[in-house]
Amino acid sequence: MKKTLLFFCVVLLLTNYNGYAQRKCGIVQVKNALIAKDANWQNKIEAQRSSLQSMADNYLQQKASGAAKTTAASPIPVIFHIVVTADQLTQMGGYTGVQTRCDSQIAVLNCDFNRENSDSTIIPSGWKPLYASVGIRFGLAHTQPNGWSTPGYEVIIISNSDNGFMPGSDGYYSDVKHTAKGGIDAWDVTKYLNVWCFNFADGGNLGLTLAKSMASGATANEEGISLTWLALGKQTIAGDLKFPSGGKFIRGRTLTHEMGHFFEIWHTWGDDFGKCAWNGGVDDGIADTPPEADHKYGIPTDTIPGGTIYDDCILNGTAPMQPIGVASLDFMNYTDDVAMAMFTTQQAAAMAAHVAPSGESYSLTQNPGLLNWPANAGVAPVGMDNGLNIFPNPSDGIFNITFNDITDELKNINVVDVVGQQVQSIIPVHAQKDYSIDLSGMSKGIYFVRCNFASGSITRKILLQ
Ligand SMILES: [Zn+2]
Structure with a gap:
């Protein structure tokens, strides 16, 4: 029918x-x-x-x-x-x-x-x-x-x-x-x-x-x-x-x-x-x-x-x-x-x-094993604090981030303002050491860059002027 x-x-x-x-x-x-x-x-x-x-x-x-x-x-x-x-x-x-x-x-x-x-x-x-x-x-x-x-x-x-x-x-x-x-x-x-x-x-x-x-x-x-x-x-x-x-x-x-x-x-x-x-x-x-x-x-x-x-x-x-x-x-x-x-x-x-x-x-x-975050190899990521540079800081818009070591434990990089509102997030590319954050057009002031790793995080203060 x-x-x-x-x-x-x-x-x-x-x-x-x-x-x-x-x-x-x-x-x-x-x-x-x-x-x-x-x-x-x-x-x-x-x-x-x-x-x-x-x-x-x-x-x-x-x-x-x-x-x-x-x-x-x-x-x-x-x-x-x-x-x-x-x-x-x-x-x-x-x-x-x-x-x-x-x-x-x-x-x-x-x-x-x-x-x-x-x-x-x-x-x-x-x-x-x-x-x-x-x-x-x-x-x-x-x-x-x-x-x-x-x-x-x-x-x-x-x-x-x-x-x-x-x-x-x-x-x-x-x-x-x-x-x-x-x-x-x-x-x-x-x-x-x-x-x-x-x-x-x-x-x-x-x-x-x-x-x-x-x-x-x-x-x-x-x-x-x-x-x-x-x-x-x-x-x-x-x-x-x-x-x-x-x-x-x-x-x-x-x-x-x-x-x-x-x-x-x-x-x-x-x-x-x-x-x-x-x-x-x-x-x-x-x-x-x-x-x-x-x-x-x-x-x-x-x-x-x-x-x-x-x-x-x-x-x-x-x-x-x-x-x-x-x-x-x-x-x-x-x-x-x-x-x-x-x-x-x-x-x-x-x-x-x-x-x-x-x-x-x-x-x-x-x-x-693919459901798990990779096991840490070598130095614990949060121990790499000294190997992370953000420049220029202060900046009028662009901040560059460079990791001096291979950051294979890096999950994401988040930027938050002083009240904790996330304003930007970056998903890392494997083997990439250099990233940039563009805050052009954002309100001037203090922001925080949080680099999240599988075993912890590093937060740095930056000043947009
Ligand atoms: Zn269907």
């Missing part, structure tokens, strides 16, 4: 985050791009989808017999590559906002993937038995591939005249994943889960994922998740950080949804333009997500006692197929952040199979 399609015409002002009227993800865009390159991808993707259920069943059998671990060995190190304009960085709340967003985003992922989300109270009784833990945990990377420290994110500022990144000839914004093309290269994809945050210059997508099975050969270093810059993190206090469309995507679920694609599960409705599986449509390959015609937007009003809502796939012949409704509250639907709260048992099992010892993402769970 063919469902009535609703066509939404959303006029997007390209730099206007209010343009996101509802969720849209680029997984179909990726799929189409792969098929355009090589027609065999059609069969590969269909084979992958039809193998999902047996993959989940096998995992659950192994788990029941004790042969499979119920949780990953260690959290997966996540690195956020943030490629934004100076104006966009300001809208994100500056470096402090970026840190807050990254911290809250990791917390959201850990709750959502481990059945710990406090808003699970919205799950109706009919769905409660399916509310599942994937058992995968995540953490901010604190050691870079070369052994240097990292806060778990890196920020590259692009020109304000740039409006982010277009899909490009490959169709999935790969330029942002290459330093040589104005983005940031991936970190070792066998050890880190790479997330790029930037503006999708063609508008519309909140996120887009290139899963491991989709990336190989020349594109191997492009695997990972692309996220629109303003969907990063969770709003913890009303209005504390800006998010698309104000309230729709404020709980960090865009990355939860994309992470589902990273672990190779699909949208619950199968992306088949409104069809049912028994009538020419495609299912999501997962048995415990009921047949579903098309995506659900917004915050659906549940109409089934103990369940959610029906849609056009309610009947196959005369057999009711949706006794508890469709999976509108599933993380792999298109509802608003506040309306989604769970993965199902078999979605969880299909994803967990990827981090089991024979799974494609197993290696990501085997590097707990």
Whole structure:
């Protein structure tokens, strides 16, 4: 049966985050791009989808017999590559906002993937038995591939005249994943889960994922998740950080949804333009997500006692197929952040199979050391006080900072005013000894430069005159 399609015409002002009227993800865009390159991808993707259920069943059998671990060995190190304009960085709340967003985003992922989300109270009784833990945990990377420290994110500022990144000839914004093309290269994809945050210059997508099975050969270093810059993190206090469309995507679920694609599960409705599986449509390959015609937007009003809502796939012949409704509250639907709260048992099992010892993402769970700040080597950083110079001081605008030693423990350099308000922050570049602070245009007076290291900090007073 063919469902009535609703066509939404959303006029997007390209730099206007209010343009996101509802969720849209680029997984179909990726799929189409792969098929355009090589027609065999059609069969590969269909084979992958039809193998999902047996993959989940096998995992659950192994788990029941004790042969499979119920949780990953260690959290997966996540690195956020943030490629934004100076104006966009300001809208994100500056470096402090970026840190807050990254911290809250990791917390959201850990709750959502481990059945710990406090808003699970919205799950109706009919769905409660399916509310599942994937058992995968995540953490901010604190050691870079070369052994240097990292806060778990890196920020590259692009020109304000740039409006982010277009899909490009490959169709999935790969330029942002290459330093040589104005983005940031991936970190070792066998050890880190790479997330790029930037503006999708063609508008519309909140996120887009290139899963491991989709990336190989020349594109191997492009695997990972692309996220629109303003969907990063969770709003913890009303209005504390800006998010698309104000309230729709404020709980960090865009990355939860994309992470589902990273672990190779699909949208619950199968992306088949409104069809049912028994009538020419495609299912999501997962048995415990009921047949579903098309995506659900917004915050659906549940109409089934103990369940959610029906849609056009309610009947196959005369057999009711949706006794508890469709999976509108599933993380792999298109509802608003506040309306989604769970993965199902078999979605969880299909994803967990990827981090089991024979799974494609197993290696990501085997590097707990990357979650730690690097151990101090040689002299403790705070002991390097004498090796740090700031000049000229006083200055009428530019202050130069030079570290006389390799500052591999340096996490950031923050400048605060006399009332403790942060006015500038610098993320160190590994092996770089020289930095400058530009306070031109700031009020004259005393400021403090705080150099934060893994084991302590050094604060110096400077005078702007
Ligand atoms: Zn999606």
